[in-house]
Amino acid sequence: MQDVWKTYPNGTHALQGVSLQIDRSEFVYVVGPSGAGKSTFMKLIYREEVPTKGQISVNGFNLGKLKQRNIPLLRRNIGVIFQDYRLLPKLTAYENVAFAMEVIEAPRKIMKKRVMEVLDLVGLKNKANREPAHLSGGEQQRVAIARAIVNNPSVIVADEPTGNLDPETSWGIMQLLDEINFRGTTIVMATHNKEIVNTMRKRVLAIENGHVVRDQLRGEYGYEF
Amino acid sequence: MNFNTLLRHFREGTKNVFRNGWMSVASMLSIVVSLSLLGVALLLVLNLDRAADEVDRQVEISVYLNLDIQQADRDRVEQEIRDMPEVQELTFVSKEEGLEEMRETLGDAMVKGYEETGTNPLPDMYKVQVIEATTVPFVADKILALNDGRPEAPIYEVDYGKGTAEKLFQWTQTIRIVGLVLVIGLGVMAMFLIANTIKVTIIARRREIAIMKLVGATNRFIRWPFFIEGVLVGMTGSALTLAILLYAYSRVELAASSWKAALFTMIPLHEIWLWFSILILGLGFLIGAWGSTISIRKFLKV
Ligand SMILES: Nc1ncnc2c1ncn2[C@@H]1O[C@H](COP(=O)(O)OP(=O)(O)OP(=O)(O)O)[C@@H](O)[C@H]1O
Ligand SMILES: [Mg+2]
Numbered sequence: 001m002q003d004v005w006k007t008y009p010n011g012t013h014a015l016q017g018v019s020l021q022i023d024r025s026e027f028v029y030v031v032g033p034s035g036a037g038k039s040t041f042m043k044l045i046y047r048e049e050v051p052t053k054g055q056i057s058v059n060g061f062n063l064g065k066l067k068q069r070n071i072p073l074l075r076r077n078i079g080v081i082f083q084d085y086r087l088l089p090k091l092t093a094y095e096n097v098a099f100a101m102e103v104i105e106a107p108r109k110i111m112k113k114r115v116m117e118v119l120d121l122v123g124l125k126n127k128a129n130r131e132p133a134h135l136s137g138g139e140q141q142r143v144a145i146a147r148a149i150v151n152n153p154s155v156i157v158a159d160e161p162t163g164n165l166d167p168e169t170s171w172g173i174m175q176l177l178d179e180i181n182f183r184g185t186t187i188v189m190a191t192h193n194k195e196i197v198n199t200m201r202k203r204v205l206a207i208e209n210g211h212v213v214r215d216q217l218r219g220e221y222g223y224e225f
Numbered sequence: 226m227n228f229n230t231l232l233r234h235f236r237e238g239t240k241n242v243f244r245n246g247w248m249s250v251a252s253m254l255s256i257v258v259s260l261s262l263l264g265v266a267l268l269l270v271l272n273l274d275r276a277a278d279e280v281d282r283q284v285e286i287s288v289y290l291n292l293d294i295q296q297a298d299r300d301r302v303e304q305e306i307r308d309m310p311e312v313q314e315l316t317f318v319s320k321e322e323g324l325e326e327m328r329e330t331l332g333d334a335m336v337k338g339y340e341e342t343g344t345n346p347l348p349d350m351y352k353v354q355v356i357e358a359t360t361v362p363f364v365a366d367k368i369l370a371l372n373d374g375r376p377e378a379p380i381y382e383v384d385y386g387k388g389t390a391e392k393l394f395q396w397t398q399t400i401r402i403v404g405l406v407l408v409i410g411l412g413v414m415a416m417f418l419i420a421n422t423i424k425v426t427i428i429a430r431r432r433e434i435a436i437m438k439l440v441g442a443t444n445r446f447i448r449w450p451f452f453i454e455g456v457l458v459g460m461t462g463s464a465l466t467l468a469i470l471l472y473a474y475s476r477v478e479l480a481a482s483s484w485k486a487a488l489f490t491m492i493p494l495h496e497i498w499l500w501f502s503i504l505i506l507g508l509g510f511l512i513g514a515w516g517s518t519i520s521i522r523k524f525l526k527v
Contacts, residue, residue: 040429046439069443072443072446075438075439075440075441076441080440086435086436089433091244099437100440102233103441103442103446105227107445
């Protein structure tokens with residue numbers, strides 16, 4: 001990411017001159033006060049937003065030159081996880097995860113096996129046929145994680161994945177993400193959870209007012225609220 | 226896109242109809258209501274038009290020949306009338322047949338006197354039917370003009386119920402215009418009803434589409450199941466409409482056929498059911514396809 005600026009149409013300067021690099025297999029926390037620009041930073045990675053100025057390259061895709069019709073290709077290589085899960089409400093857990101594989105036109109046989117495999121990994125094998133409405137928040141987030149990893153993406157972008165969960169459930173999710181990272185997937189995670197950041201000791205990016213104010217390996221949360 | 230994916234789209238599209246339960250039912254009902262309105266209006270107008278046609282056709286021109294007409298003159302007049310491009314049919318009614326007709330309409334008593342004395346005051350005549358009813362007055366004048374420049378006029382009188390005929394034409398013309406306005410009006414209403422249903426569906430779908438795009442689905446991938454779902458809903462709705470309309474029509478036709486005194490008859494079902502079915506089903510298909518296409522186009526740009 002090179003000298004990236006993002007100004008929303010309403011004139012908000014969400015990011016102002018951000019330059020940084022995230023390497024393969026890194027685990028990066030993005031912290032900072034509310035409204036600092038964390039979500040904007042994440043959205044730029046999976047190209048929900050385009051920078052007003054500057055260059056971004058992800059997985060060898062130069063996002064500035066990425067054609068509209070190639071965006072899906074980029075997104076198939078990035079798993080996204082949100083605070084509000086964003087599952088398709090009318091599909092079962094299984095169907096939600098399978099959807100990501102249908103999109104890449106995976107053969108059905110391989111798909112069945114792989115979906116059950118990741119559901120097993122997130123501990124939801126026996127709830128595969130439930131719809132999101134019949135799962136707890138933590139379980140829904142696990143389905144979202146399963147969906148994010150099912151295609152073996154090289155990057156996972158998680159925007160406050162534990163934002164709606166109680167501490168214990170949050171730790172379960174963190175362990176899962178750590179394990180996924182251990183297998184070689186890059187993880188970029190925005191969070192307000194001080195305890196998690198301080199315990200895990202990974203790289204920490206602090207954003208304030210659209211600027212990166214701190215970038216530490218094995219860093220700490222560093223805010224007191 | 227490979228074959229498996231296509232199958233997947235069909236499967237998903239079908240499942241979506243059920244997943245969206247009430248929404249599908251609501252869309253289907255709105256299609257049934259609109260198409261029924263349109264169908265009823267169309268059937269009504271077609272039948273009124275036919276009735277108007279039939280009434281028009283009952284207007285004919287009577288050409289009375291002079292009593293002392295020569296056979297050669299008669300043949301020439303007949304040929305000349307036959308040759309007029311506006312004329313569809315020409316029937317000769319001899320004075321004896323005329324008397325017979327008189328007996329039927331006025332009764333035996335009137336005719337008896339003539340029969341006993343062997344005198345028949347009626348002239349020979351032609352009944353002329355024209356192709357286009359509105360040309361009746363014009364053709365009548367043209368026939369009378371055959372007398373011009375002949376020393377012995379072959380035609381005694383030309384008659385076509387002046388006045389009544391013209392009123393009748395006006396009346397049938399009005400029916401046609403009213404019918405057309407009715408069909409157009411109901412068509413517009415049906416479109417609004419359907420557009421509104423689509424709007425409601427869109428809003429419900431907006432979030433789902435955004436999620437699909439985040440997972441890396443292409444527009445085409447998202448569009449297909451929607452398209453199939455829309456077409457299924459449209460076709461089911463129109464099939465339902467068709468069943469209702471055809472059944473109702475057959476009942477009305479049955480009831481009308483026992484009603485002897487009718488001035489005109491209904492179009493028999495077997496004459497119209499095929500193209501009417503194609504029309505209604507085709508509309509159902511178009512509404513479904515069009516509706517689902519425009520309803521997601523907006524949200525694909527995420
Ligand atoms: N779509 C948008 N249009 C206009 N302004 C926006 C938009 N999205 C975000 N902003 C503004 O940009 C700034 C950064 O927002 P962002 O969502 O990146 O913050 P954040 O760090 O994720 O905050 P939080 O911790 O509350 O999630 C804020 O001032 C916000 O109001
Ligand atoms: Mg945010």
